[in-house]
Structure formats: structure tokens, C-alpha cells
Amino acid sequence: MKTSPLSSTSQQGDSLDLGDYLRILRRNWILIVASTLAGLLLAGTASTLTRPTYVAETELFVAIQGTGSVQELQQGNTFSTARVQSYVKTVTTPVVLQPAIDSLGLNVSPAVLAGRVKASTEPSTVLVNIAVSDESPTQAAAIAQAVANSLISAVDALEKPKAGGVSPVSLSVITPASAPTSPAAPNTRLNLALGLAIGLALGLLAAVLRTTLDTKVRGESELRRVTDSPLLGGIAFDQDAVRKPLLTQSPLQSPRAESFRQLRTNLQFANVSGHAKSVLVTSSVPGEGKSTTATNLAIALAQAGQTVCLIDADLRRPMVDEYLGLERNAGLTTALVGSADLNDLLQAWGDDNLYVLTSGQIPPNPSELLGSHEMKQLIDRLEQAFDIVIIDAPPLLPVTDAAVLSQHVGGVVLVVGSQKLKMAELEKSLAALALVDSSLLGIVLNRIPAKGPDSYSYTYYGQTDQTAVEPASAR
Structure with a gap:
């Protein structure tokens, strides 16, 4: 009894584990490195273009003038502490400035x-x-000292009793202002650190957002979000396969040859009962x-010693x-319309028992014709x-040919092009x-990157730098 390929489909959650990150x-x-470097560059540029600012400081002591008795000292301390906040606010008023x-x-x-x-x-000081x-560092020091002197005069005038006499409060400079030797701003180190942190954070955010919005199947992790169907093999991308697409054009022990031998073995395990003598590839x-x-x-x-018939059932773009390198004009359609006997249309290819x-x-x-x-x-x-009979069929989504033909075969192998196919398209197929x-026997991941995060998962297939891709003229 045939089983639905979606019967084993599991819609996995969107939660990410450490491997996903x-x-x-x-x-x-x-992207992350570029964003981080951009943050550093912007911070460095901003620091360079910002004119340096110097900060000069001076410190004053607030005291109460009296006889010096213990009681007066206690009262004066409480009085001066309470008045200090008022003097701080007075500093930035026109009376002082x-x-x-x-x-x-x-x-x-x-x-x-x-x-x-x-x-x-x-707090709690005078x-x-x-x-x-x-x-200017010298100007900053001069202004600070002038403001301190002005504050002393202003407080003396403000605190002096109206009836006459001296002010009960005395301010004195305990730390004179001096010209600073280094600018307080810009803080180049801090700016660079902030630029690095912000650039890195934006890069990570962009990476997560880019991954979230990317719906293409890039590797097994994306494949498993759509289906749990068996993964029969993985074939890495290689530009040379455009010119040399055949297995026989690769060295016998090459990773490319090994990947197809692994695919052959896994297909035999997927069809262990032997019921699927005809396999449709789409x-x-x-x-x-x-x-x-x-x-x-x-x-x-x-090459494994089986007698194989390969049918080109892509009647739209064979x-x-x-x-x-075979004759195309006489073939499947010729047999279906009864213009020639099937035996006369089969073409032997290679040194093994392969007929096309x-x-x-x-x-x-x-x-x-395909559904007839x-x-x-x-x-x-x-x-x-x-x-075994291998049938090359058209893609599933543009036309109905493959779906119609799949009812006549023992099993289906679905080829998924890495970085080519969207997960929604795979779900539709x-x-x-x-x-x-x-009956879906399994999936073949094709065009897998030879290096990078989506290649390491398939090293057990043996391939590192080869692929199976169709020429530009093909679909």
C-alpha cells in the first residue's frame, strides 16, 4: 500500500538551538564582520571630526564663621550643609556668571x-x-577660577545681614583650577568600544532577521522543518559539473562518484522490499x-551490475x-503512439547493462500521454x-506530468536544489x-555548498567539491 509523503511530515517549531545559532x-x-567594522569606522570618524573639549575643575569649602564653641560648630555644620545645595544652584545664575x-x-x-x-x-558634605x-584648556581653567571667585563674592553679599555686619558664611577655594593636559571629549576609546558593540549588535540582528526572512532550503535543517522523509544523499555544488555532468566523467574514487554510489546504496535500503522496480526522479x-x-x-x-533502463519522460524539455549523446527523435513518444516496437527504441549506453x-x-x-x-x-x-527502471520526469509545480506519471511507478525520488527551492514550494510538491x-522513497539534496555551514552535515556522503547540476540550457 502506498504511503503519503506527508504522512511523516512534522512541522517543527521555530525555536532555535545552539547549532542553529x-x-x-x-x-x-x-555581514556581521562588515557591520562591526562599519561601527568602528563611524565611531573613529566621529571621534576624529569632533573638536576636543577640555574640562577644568575647582573646589570650594563652605564654613560658618563663629567663636568656635562646640555648640556653634554643631549648629554651623547643620546650617552650612543645608545651604550648600542653594550655593550649587546659584553657580549658574547671572549673579555669579x-x-x-x-x-x-x-x-x-x-x-x-x-x-x-x-x-x-x-551628600552630607560642605x-x-x-x-x-x-x-581651550587654559580658558577652561580661567573661567572655572573666575566663577569660583564670583561665587565667593556673591554668597558673601547674599548672606550678609541687612542690619550690617559680616556674612556668617565663608567660602574658600581649596582646589584651585588648573589647565587640563588631556581633553575630556571626545573619549576615543569609549567611542570605539561603543561603535564596536553597536556594530556587532546590529550585525547579529541583521543576521537573525535575514535568516528568519530567508525561506529557501539551504540544508538539512530547513528540510526538516518541512518533512521527515528519508534523506537519500547529498551532492555538493561544483561549477565544473556544468561542462562534465556525467558520473563517468569524474575519477572513479572522486567525491562526486562516491556521492552517487552512496545515493544508490541508500535507495536500495529505502526500497528494501524490492516492490519499487520503477523509480521516478523529479x-x-x-x-x-x-x-x-x-x-x-x-x-x-x-555499474553495480544491475540491468537498468533510463527513460526520459520529460516530454517538454528533454x-x-x-x-x-543519443538519438532523441525516436523514443518514448514513438512507442506510446505505436509507431515502433519498444525493443527497437532502446539504446544501449556504456559498457554496463544500461539502456536508454x-x-x-x-x-x-x-x-x-504520460497518464495513459x-x-x-x-x-x-x-x-x-x-x-530497475529510472524515469526522469518534469518538475512538479509548473506542470502536472510528474504527478500523473507517479501513479504508474513504484516510488518517487524528489531532488531538492539547495539555495534554489523555497520551503513553501517544497511543501506544495x-x-x-x-x-x-x-510513494516517496526519499529526497536528494543537490547543489549543496562544498564549504560552509550547510556542507559539514553531509561529509558522511563523501563529497567535498563535486556536484550534479543541470547546464544553463536545462530547466
């Missing part, structure tokens, strides 16, 4: 200067700290490499004859004559096969 980092390391401006001959208003002056005090920022969309996979799988099976039935003339009604009773009889006849009750 590491894969995100490996896939997007260039205008005399400082006049003494130095500055061409600024008290309001503008107030933005460059900061006064503060520590110390007032005045800090002044300026583009894909979801054009360009995933189904034709080269079907052709090389047939060659690998023939490619098997081009790969193998090319597509024949392209018909106007491919779906009707004559096609079913043809496959049954070939299953009796050969150990599996649904199309389930709709006609096809």
Missing part, C-alpha cells in the same frame, strides 16, 4: 556660559565642585538538477539524450525486463505527490 553565524559572518564674564572679557551671555558650567556637591568645559521547480541526478543514478546502478529510452518527438499533449494506459503498460513491460497517493 552557530549556523546563522557561519552563514552571515561576512556675569561678574566672571566681565572679569575675563568674554563675549558670551550668562545663559550661554551656564551651559558650559556644572556645579555639584557630595564642598562645592565647579567644572567648566571649553575648547523536482519541484526547474533548475534543481533532477535530470543529471536521474542519469547518474542510472549509471551508478548499472535533456537525457543531450547528456548521453529517449523522449522521442515532443508531443502537444504530454500529460495525457499505454504508458502504464510500457512501464510494466520494462519492469519485467530490467532490474509534497502535497501534490500526496494528492495522487504517490
